[in-house]
Amino acid sequence: MSKEKMDNKFYSDDSPEYRIASFVKDWYSCWGSVDQVHDDDFDFDHWNDMVQDVEGKHFVPGCLSGTRNSFSSIPDFDPSTEEIISVQASQGYAVIVSKIAKQAMDEYHVYDVIQQGDGSWLIKKIITLLDPPEELVIAPTEVDKILALASESASLQLLDDKLELDENLLFKKGRKILSSDIDDETPEISFIGNFHTPSGILGIMDFGDSIYEFEPLEHRVKPGHYKVEAVMADQRVGGIRILFKDDKKAVKWYSAKTPKGNGIYGVDAGNLAIFDVSSLTQLNNLKKERLFTQWSTSEGNPQLLNIHAHNDGIITSSGYGDGAYPAFWGVDENDNIVSLYIDFLVLVKERKDGILITI
Structure with missing residues (x-):
């Protein structure tokens, strides 16, 4: 059994957290390999190809990360700053919430993860929020x-x-x-x-x-x-x-x-x-x-x-x-x-x- 590390924790490959940790690591690796030029010389075709490969490995077929056509000097996913804070899993479906520490304000990722027939997990959707997901919209x-x-x-x-x-x-x-x-x-x-x-x-x-x-x-x-x-x-x-x-x-x-x-x-x-x-x-x-x-x-x-x-x-x-x-x-x-x-x-x-x- 293999394991994946994220936020100083190790997750086994039969867990939905493993899929998140593995995706974040692979996406961040792609981001770090890009020559971060923000002008007409930026190669979006190359970036999109890399993201597509990552999605093909970690997402339910047809589902996307939403990061193909945008690039920032601050990574959307970073294993050193993203911490899984809650996991709700039942009958082959899991909702995983992570918190991303940023200088201006914290962000949150909500991952919908689906268990496959072979027992592995794949990501169906990622929602990004600026406020805690479970916090009521009215105090x-x-x-x-x-x-x-x-x-x-x-x-x-x-x-x-x-x-x-x-x-x-x-x-x-x-x-x-x-x-x-x-x-x-x-x-x-x-x-x-x-x-x-x-x-x-x-x-x-x-x-x-x-x-x-x-x-x-x-x-x-x-x-x-x-x-x-x-x-x-x-x-x-x-x-x-x-x-x-x-x-x-x-x-x-x-x-x-x-x-x-x-x-x-x-x-x-x-x-x-x-x-x-x-x-x-x-x-x-x-x-x-x-x-x-x-x-x-x-x-x-x-x-x-x-x-x-x-x-x-x-x-x-x-x-x-x-x-x-x-x-x-x-x-x-x-x-x-x-x-x-x-x-x-x-x-x-x-x-x-x-x-x-x-x-």
Whole structure:
């Protein structure tokens, strides 16, 4: 039986840790053999060939390390700085977490490892995190304060005076769009599923971003299961909404804002998510990354997420991509909330006075 050393520990070749230690050693050896020139002379073809050979030895066929087309003067994997800190193995599947000590901040690698028919282990996936994988995305000491920010009696504020958007027109079925900027004349309205909010406290954010100083929407709705619809136009998501009352249409719209926000939500990773905030407080960094990765490696279509309860989140690609997008509460004639929607500004035009309107 052979052994492999990593972080001053030896692992036998029948263990999943052995595969990680062996991969890290081989990858680091390749990195150390490269002439580290960061200009047009760098031979990426040679580097990619070396990484491909390492992946062929240590990964499940078809799975990759994600390091072929990038090279840094600081190695992604280094047996002298990477330490295995946890192993969870059951029925031929293992999750191994390692910690990498770096000057600026620590990093973490999460390895999904699969046992093969001959008893050996191969890597299926590597996830890199900047925060401890099992740490909750919301600090437990902050939970009560965050949940208390939402109230059913919170006041509603009117829209930005530069926006005159119309949810009813955006989600109108069977209409045709006459615009030289839109190739698809007939938007498609699709039912995504039933969203579940156990607490009635909702949040909106780019699910690919780290969470700092999080705030929920000010207004709290009744817990329950609610219909979700999306509108597609020009092969993009034009908007997404939650219907709290199927039999009512909104007649007026207010900004769906957080206590310190303005109802406009920034996007850096091509998505926005709506979710139950009590569920978010139960989510750790690793599961958040897995949920986002699973969605982003699909076609990016709107879909429901299981954050902590079943269907307690919604995620969708954001119109034309990164930017900033408004969210609104729709209310009926009695100012009762009947919908929450995000407009991704696909089906809009600017009037001569500079105001954006729905087309």
